Amino acid sequence: MKTRHGLWLILCASIGLAGVGFFVPSVLGVPGSGGQVQVPTSDADFFLPGTQPNKDSIAFEPILASNNCSYCHGEYNMDVAPFDSWVVSMMGQSARDPVWHAALAIANQDANLAGELCIRCHAPGAWLGGRSATGDLSQFGAEDFDGINCHFCHRVVNPTAGSLSAVGYPNNIDPTPDPEILGALSAEGLLPDAALGNASFVVDPHDVRRGPFDDVPMNFHGGPELIFSPYHSDGAMCGTCHDVSNPVYSPLPSGQLVLNQLGQPHPTMDKGDMFPEQRTYSEWLNSTFATTGVSFPDNRFGGNHPTGVMKSCQDCHMPDQQGGGCVFYDGDPKTERPNVPQHSFAGANTWVLRGVQTQMGDDAGYFGLTQERVDASIARNIQMLRDASDMVLNQVGGQLAVKIINQSGHKLPTGYPEGRRAWLNVKFFDATGVMLAERGAYNMQTATLNAGDTKVYLARHVIDEAIAAATHLPVGQMMHLALSNKVEFDNRIPPRGFTNAAFVEVGAAPIGYAYPDGQYWDTTNYAIPAGAKSAVATFYYQTSSREYMEFVRDTALNGSGVTAYNLWVQHGRSAPVDMDSVSITFAASNPADFNGDGVVNGTDLTILLSNWGGTGQGDASGDGIINGTDLSVLLASWTG
Numbered sequence: 001m002k003t004r005h006g007l008w009l010i011l012c013a014s015i016g017l018a019g020v021g022f023f024v025p026s027v028l029g030v031p032g033s034g035g036q037v038q039v040p041t042s043d044a045d046f047f048l049p050g051t052q053p054n055k056d057s058i059a060f061e062p063i064l065a066s067n068n069c070s071y072c073h074g075e076y077n078m079d080v081a082p083f084d085s086w087v088v089s090m091m092g093q094s095a096r097d098p099v100w101h102a103a104l105a106i107a108n109q110d111a112n113l114a115g116e117l118c119i120r121c122h123a124p125g126a127w128l129g130g131r132s133a134t135g136d137l138s139q140f141g142a143e144d145f146d147g148i149n150c151h152f153c154h155r156v157v158n159p160t161a162g163s164l165s166a167v168g169y170p171n172n173i174d175p176t177p178d179p180e181i182l183g184a185l186s187a188e189g190l191l192p193d194a195a196l197g198n199a200s201f202v203v204d205p206h207d208v209r210r211g212p213f214d215d216v217p218m219n220f221h222g223g224p225e226l227i228f229s230p231y232h233s234d235g236a237m238c239g240t241c242h243d244v245s246n247p248v249y250s251p252l253p254s255g256q257l258v259l260n261q262l263g264q265p266h267p268t269m270d271k272g273d274m275f276p277e278q279r280t281y282s283e284w285l286n287s288t289f290a291t292t293g294v295s296f297p298d299n300r301f302g303g304n305h306p307t308g309v310m311k312s313c314q315d316c317h318m319p320d321q322q323g324g325g326c327v328f329y330d331g332d333p334k335t336e337r338p339n340v341p342q343h344s345f346a347g348a349n350t351w352v353l354r355g356v357q358t359q360m361g362d363d364a365g366y367f368g369l370t371q372e373r374v375d376a377s378i379a380r381n382i383q384m385l386r387d388a389s390d391m392v393l394n395q396v397g398g399q400l401a402v403k404i405i406n407q408s409g410h411k412l413p414t415g416y417p418e419g420r421r422a423w424l425n426v427k428f429f430d431a432t433g434v435m436l437a438e439r440g441a442y443n444m445q446t447a448t449l450n451a452g453d454t455k456v457y458l459a460r461h462v463i464d465e466a467i468a469a470a471t472h473l474p475v476g477q478m479m480h481l482a483l484s485n486k487v488e489f490d491n492r493i494p495p496r497g498f499t500n501a502a503f504v505e506v507g508a509a510p511i512g513y514a515y516p517d518g519q520y521w522d523t524t525n526y527a528i529p530a531g532a533k534s535a536v537a538t539f540y541y542q543t544s545s546r547e548y549m550e551f552v553r554d555t556a557l558n559g560s561g562v563t564a565y566n567l568w569v570q571h572g573r574s575a576p577v578d579m580d581s582v583s584i585t586f587a588a589s590n591p592a593d594f595n596g597d598g599v600v601n602g603t604d605l606t607i608l609l610s611n612w613g614g615t616g617q618g619d620a621s622g623d624g625i626i627n628g629t630d631l632s633v634l635l636a637s638w639t640g
C-alpha cells in the first residue's frame with residue numbers, strides 16, 4: 001500500500017514540484033485537527049428541492065460531456081466560440097479546481113457528507129448522475145470533471161414556468177414543454193422556490209438545447225429539440241447557484257443560527273433561515289442593475305452591446321461578440337450574429353486556472369486549455385477587476401481622502417468569502433521622489449499584507465460559541481465553510497441602489513461597518529506625513545490570501561490542501577492585481593485644517609475632538625492616533 005507520503009512524492013514528481021519554496025510536510029498528521037469532533041450530519045441534512053439525482057438513465061437522459069458540443073461550438077474563434085472561452089473559465093474548471101478539492105475535503109471532515117452539497121453546485125453533472133453519494137470525488141466519471149458544462153446549463157428550466165411565447169417560432173421549436181416538467185416536480189413536492197438558490201435547479205429530463213434565441217435558422221442537433229428560453233438571458237438563471245446558503249442551520253428568535261435537528265431537511269427551506277455564505281445574486285437583485293440598469297458611456301462592460309446599459313449578469317459576464325454561434329456560421333455575414341454571448345464568465349480569479357493547467361500537464365491542450373486561451377482568460381479577469389472600480393483622490397487639509405467607487409453589479413468584492421480581499425496601498429513621497437511612508441504594504445515574497453494601517457475590504461465568517469463547543473474548534477475560527485454560522489464582519493462596498501433594509505432582508509447587510517442607503521462607494525482618510533509632496537494610491541485585489549492557503553494546506557487530511565498550496569506558490573502566490581492606481585500632488589496646507597477650508601478654527605477642533613482616540617481625520621501629526629499631540633499642533637496653528 002502506498003503511504004500518503006509516498007503518494008504525495010509521486011504527485012510532486014508528476015507535476016514537477018520538486019525544489020525550494022514548496023511545502024513538503026514531514027509528517028502527514030495535521031496540526032490542529034487532533035481533537036476536532038465531526039458534526040454527524042447525513043445526506044438528509046443537505047437535501048434541497050429541485051431535480052433530484054436519478055440513476056435511471058431512461059427517465060433522466062445523462063448530461064453529455066462538452067466534447068459533444070465543441071465539434072460545432074468550438075475551435076473557430078477564441079473570443080466567440082462558446083467552447084473556447086468556457087473551457088478556460090472557472091465554471092468550466094469548477095470540478096478540477098485544486099482549491100475546491102481541498103475545501104471539499106475539509107467540509108467532509110467538518111460535517112459528514114457535506115460534500116454532497118458542494119458537488120451539487122460545482123459538478124452538477126456528477127450530482128445529477130448519482131455519483132456524489134460519498135460526498136467526495138471517488139465515484140466521478142471522466143466527464144464529471146467538466147464541472148458546470150454546456151449540456152447542464154442548456155437543459156436548465158425556469159422554475160417559475162416562465163413566459164415562453166410561440167410567436168415567430170420555426171416549427172421545430174416547441175414553446176411549452178415546461179408545465180409538464182414543473183408539474184411532475186410539484187406533484188412530488190420538489191418544486192423549488194425560485195428565490196432559494198443553492199443549486200436547487202430544475203433540469204429538463206430530456207436531451208434538449210435551451211437557449212436565448214428564437215430565430216435559430218435550423219436545428220443542427222439531430223434528435224435533440226431546440227427550445228427558446230428567455231430564462232437564459234435572465235440573472236435568475238445564474239441566481240440558482242450564486243446565492244449559497246448552509247442548510248444545516250436555523251435561527252433562534254435572537255437571530256443566532258443553531259444546528260437543526262439532524263437527520264432531516266431544513267425545516268423552512270427559506271434561504272433567509274440558513275447561513276448566508278454567498279449572496280451575489282441577492283446583492284444584484286437589490287441593486288439598480290436589476291431594475292433600470294446602469295449606463296456605462298465608456299462601454300467598459302458588455303462587448304458589442306447595442307446600448308451599453310448593463311442589467312443582467314449575462315450583460316457583464318457574457319459580453320456580446322460579433323461572429324457565428326457555431327463553426328459553420330462564423331465568417332458569413334448572413335449567419336453571423338452581433339450578439340453571440342461570450343462564455344468567458346470573467347470574474348476575479350487570476351491564478352487557479354493556471355494551477356489546473358499545471359496539474360493536467362501534457363494533457364492540458366487535449367482538454368482545451370491551450371496556453372493562448374489560458375492567457376486570454378487570465379487577461380480578461382484582470383481587465384474585469386480593473387473595470388470593477390474607480391478611484392478618486394482628494395486633499396482635504398492635511399488628509400488624503402481615497403474614494404473607491406464600486407462599478408460592479410454586486411458588492412465589491414463579492415462571492416466566495418474565504419481568502420478573497422481588496423485593500424488600499426498608499427505611498428507618500430517627498431519633493432525629490434523619495435518614499436517617506438507606506439500604508440497597506442504588501443510583501444510579494446512572503447505574501448504578507450500589513451493590514452493594520454490601511455483599509456481592507458473583506459467578509460469574515462466564523463463559528464460561534466455553540467459550534468465551537470460542539471466541534472472542539474476555537475470560538476471565532478474562520479474558513480471552515482461547512483461550519484461557519486456567524487458573519488462577524490463584512491465591509492465590502494455595496495452596489496448602486498443599495499439600501500440597508502433590502503440587504504438585511506437577504507442576509508447581505510454590512511456587518512461591523514456602515515454604509516448609508518444609496519452609497520456605492522467608500523472613502524478612507526490618511527494623514528499626510530510631514531514633508532510629503534505627493535502620493536500614489538493603489539487599490540489591490542487578491543484571489544487567495546496566504547492565510548487561507550496555509551489553512552487549506554494544514555487542514556485537509558487527504559493531501560489535497562498541500563497540492564493546492566504548492567500550486568499557489570508555483571503560480572506567484574496569487575499576486576495582487578492593481579485595480580486602480582492614481583497619483584496626487586499636495587498643495588501646501590496646514591495639517592490641522594481638517595476640513596480643507598483654508599483656516600484652522602473651531603470646526604477643525606470639533607472634528608479632532610469627535611475622532612479623539614481614533615485615527616484618520618484629526619490626526620494632524622500623522623502618527624496614527626488622535627490625541628494631545630494633535631491638539632497641540634492644532635492650537636499652534638490656530639487662525640480662528
Ligand code: HEC
Nearest residue numbers: 068069072150151154209210211212213216220228325326
Ligand atoms: C452539428 C453541429 C452542432 C453540435 C454538435 C451542437 N450544436 Fe448547438 N447549435 C448548432 C448550430 C448551427 C446552432 C445555431 C447557432 C445560431 O443560430 O447562432 C446551434 C445552437 C445552439 C443553441 C442555441 C439555441 C437557442 O435557441 O438560442 C444551444 C443552446 C446549443 N446549440 C447547445 C448545444 C449543446 C449543449 C451541444 C452539445 C451537447 C451542441 N449544441 C452541439 C450546431 C451544433
Ligand code: HEC
Nearest residue numbers: 238242281284310312313316347348388408409413414415
Ligand atoms: C455591471 C456589471 C456586472 C454585473 C451586472 C454583474 N457583475 Fe459580477 N462582476 C463584475 C465585475 C467588474 C467583477 C470583478 C470584481 C469583483 O470581484 O467583484 C465581478 C465579479 C464577479 C464574481 C467574482 C467575485 C469574486 O470577487 O470572487 C462573481 C462570482 C460574479 N461577478 C457573479 C455575478 C453574478 C451571478 C451576477 C448577476 C447576479 C453578476 N455577477 C452581475 C461585474 C458585474
Ligand code: HEC
Nearest residue numbers: 069073082083086148149150153212232233314325340341
Ligand atoms: C453557466 C451556464 C452555461 C454554460 C456552462 C454554457 N452556457 Fe451557453 N449560454 C448560457 C447562457 C446564459 C446563454 C445566453 C446568454 C445571453 O442571453 O446573454 C448561452 C448561450 C449559448 C448559445 C447561443 C449562441 C448562438 O449563437 O446560438 C450557444 C450556442 C451556447 N450557449 C452553447 C454553449 C456551449 C457549446 C457550451 C459549452 C462549451 C455552453 N454553451 C456552456 C449559459 C451557459
Ligand code: HEC
Nearest residue numbers: 090094097121122237238241313314317345346347348349
Ligand atoms: C450550477 C451552478 C452555477 C450556475 C447555474 C452558474 N454558476 Fe457561476 N459559478 C458556479 C461555481 C461553483 C463557480 C466557482 C467555480 C470555482 O471557482 O471553482 C462559479 C464561478 C463563476 C464566476 C467566476 C468567479 C471568479 O472568481 O472568477 C463567474 C463570473 C460566474 N460564475 C458567473 C455566472 C453567471 C453569469 C451565471 C449565469 C449565466 C452563472 N455563473 C451560473 C456555479 C454556477
Ligand code: HEC
Nearest residue numbers: 099100103104107117118121198199241244352414415416
Ligand atoms: C449553490 C452553489 C454552491 C455551493 C452549494 C457551494 N459552492 Fe463553492 N462556490 C460557488 C460559487 C458561485 C463560487 C465562486 C464565487 C467567487 O468566485 O467569488 C464558489 C467558490 C468556491 C471556492 C473558491 C475556489 C477558488 O478557486 O478560489 C471554494 C474553495 C469553494 N467554493 C468550496 C465549496 C465547498 C467546500 C462547498 C461545500 C461545503 C461549496 N463550495 C458549496 C457556489 C457554490
